[in-house]
Amino acid sequence: MTTLWDTTGSAVVKELAAQRRTGGAVLSGVALTLVVVADESRVAEAEEAATHAAEMHPCRVLIVVRRQIDAPVPRLDAEVQIGGRLGPGEAVVMRMYGRLALHAESVVLPLLAADAPVVTWWHGVPPERIATDALGALADRRITDSSLTEDPTATLRRRAEDYAPGDSDLAWTRSTAWRAVLASTLDSVSGRRSDAVRVQGGRIEGDPANATAQLLAGWISSRCGCAADVVEGSRNPGPSGVEAVGLRLDQDEQLEVRADHRGGAVISQPYRPDSTLALPERSLGDLLSEELRRLDPDEPYSEALEAATGLHGLSDRAPVREHVWFDPAAPEGAPPRRRSGGRATSADAVTS
Incomplete structure (x- = not known):
């Protein structure tokens, strides 16, 4: 493992390539990129679950920890490893400070495995609208956990209002x-x-x-x-x-x-x-591994979410999203800004 303090995204990419050459790792065995978004208090849980999932599904694991968004100076600290404590594959843990945390995709995008699906998992409170997080807009599958919020019932309603095919919920996986x-x-x-x-x-x-x-x-x-x-x-x-x-x-x-x-x-x-x-209780790693077994839209989940919330037509929505820029430091009531780019756009974000 190599730790890079106060580094840049380019340095992380170079270090990952250097470790791959040194260790003789073969990138062609990577089936997907798993992007994990976690608070510092939940990083250990997220790492354990991602390690278990990586053993079941060969993937590149990118863990994003947004810390001290109000820090005056942007900074990136990264841990780069291949075949270490985070499983047999490639893994990068990135801790972002200041305004860089609001632009995590600028560091993550160059690290995505080429021509491989992207799955983003929020281990914590998910965003109100997934399109406001670029790490969700660029993903093919998006995994949240309504059970981690203060009001899970209200969160299910928000997940239904914001739903796009490709979304899933670990609360559903537990069933x-x-x-x-x-x-x-x-x-x-x-x-x-x-x-x-x-x-x-x-x-x-x-x-x-x-x-x-x-x-x-x-x-x-x-x-x-x-x-x-x-x-x-x-x-x-x-x-x-x-x-x-x-x-x-x-x-x-x-x-x-x-x-x-x-x-x-x-x-x-x-x-x-x-x-x-x-009928045993399952670990977080088992739940995440199940979600990674399939990357197509989970239609039974969308049907169950429709019935649970009373909203309909979820599976008919566009499966891609347009990133809607959201600045938590902006004055309250300021309109969000949409921007093009990334791997996906979304019809539902345009009309929302």
């Missing part, structure tokens, strides 16, 4: 295990075919303010064409915000999946004894 269990359980109800089982209503017990619980209810509503409500549970639901899911089926049948808080779940279904299966 994967629940969705898999429910789908497989419906396949085995009383020996009936899954297409012969009709779900007439759903109930999610847990935290009504949790984004994962709301998205799981939206998924049931969008897939089954029925109402699914989130009600207050009786115990601590854990990070997923879900304690149990009950489905009301046709033929006056009930199906329930309830977490047992020992890393498993108890399944109760008609005409069969209760059964158990694994």
Whole structure:
């Protein structure tokens, strides 16, 4: 690892190339560039998750830490490494001070792997509008986490209003295990075919303010064409915000999946004894790795987000964005400025 203090973007590019020549690294094995945006307090978590994801998906990891935006003098400190603590591939950790932090793309763009998709992940509170962050406008996939905000329900609404195909949410990824269990359980109800089982209503017990619980209810509503409500549970639901899911089926049948808080779940279904299966809480690295498995738009997520927020037509929007310049130091009420450039433009930003 090489640490560059008070450096420049050009020096970072040169150091990365020098380390690649010295170590004999082969860039052709890189499948994508993962851009991680994190606060200093969350850098350790972000690095651990990105390292796990890089082991599963060969990628160049670029971690951007915006520090002291109000610092009088712009400065860049960078750690450059290949095959180090951040996984087997190439990684750069950049800490930006002053106004440079508002123009992080000027340092990141030359470091993107050529002809490889770009995924941007915000490990922290996401921007109100992704188009105001150039690191989101240049990405093919954009990953946020509504669960990290003070009001996840309101954040889901903002994510729906700002949605463009290619957006995703780790709050949605946390529901994967629940969705898999429910789908497989419906396949085995009383020996009936899954297409012969009709779900007439759903109930999610847990935290009504949790984004994962709301998205799981939206998924049931969008897939089954029925109402699914989130009600207050009786115990601590854990990070997923879900304690149990009950489905009301046709033929006056009930199906329930309830977490047992020992890393498993108890399944109760008609005409069969209760059964158990694994339902462990997943690490942040596992969630991020799942999101990197596919780079096309996640249509089930957009449908669940529509049902959870009441907004429609999300998947019909343009999948690219135009960067909208936003200066947090500008006077309140000052209009944003749009600028061309980057890897993508967006029709929804032009009309917003």
